[in-house]
Amino acid sequence: KAGVTQTPRYLIKTRGQQVTLSCSPISGHRSVSWYQQTPGQGLQFLFEYFSETQRNKGNFPGRFSGRQFSNSRSEMNVSTLELGDSALYLCASRATSGRGEQFFGPGTRLTVL
C-alpha cells in the first residue's frame, strides 16, 4: 500500500503571499489531520477532516484553513504569510476515528522570506 503523500515537498514564499499544500492519505483512510512542526514549538495540531467535515481545530489564526475532498485528499491553505509560518507541515491519515495507527507523510517544508 502506498503511504501518505504530500506535495510539494519544498516551497519558498514571501510575506503576504498565500500557499496551498496538498495531502493524499493512504487508500481507504478517511481521516486526515494537519500539523505544524517548528524547532521552538514542536508538533502542533492544526485541524482534522473526516469524510469532508472539519471535526477538530487547533489554536491557529483564521489564516490557516483546510478542506477535504470526496476522495479523502486534503488541502490546507495559509493566507497572508508571515515569517513565523516557516515550518514543516505534516499531514497524517487514519482509517477511522477509533483505534489504529496514524501515519504521517514526509511533510512540506515551507520557507517564508
Next chain:
Amino acid sequence: EDQVTQSPEALRLQEGESSSLNCSYTVSGLRGLFWYRQDPGKGPEFLFTLYSAGEEKEKERLKATLTKKESFLHITAPKPEDSATYLCAVQISGGYNKLIFGAGTRLAVHP
C-alpha cells in the same frame, strides 16, 4: 490542561548500551498513546500505539510500556541506525484523532 512531557531531551549512548526514554502525561481522558521515530527532515514514522495501563508492545530492539501516568520506550542493545528523535503523543477523549505531542528525545548512538 492536557500535557505531555518527555525526558531526557537528549541522550547519547554507546552501541549496545541499553536505556529507556520516558513520556509522562497529564490528560483528561486517555484514548491512546503513540510512539514515533523521526529522522531529520522526514515525517514521523509510526512505532507503537498503547491503549491501557499494563500494555506492552515490542518491535526489534524497542519495547514500549504504559502505566496510568507515563510510558517508557526501552531500547535494548541499540545500534547507530537507532539514532533519531523519538516522539510521544497522546490521543484524548473527545479529541477525535488529534494528537498532543511531547517535545521529543534526541537519541544518538555511537559505535
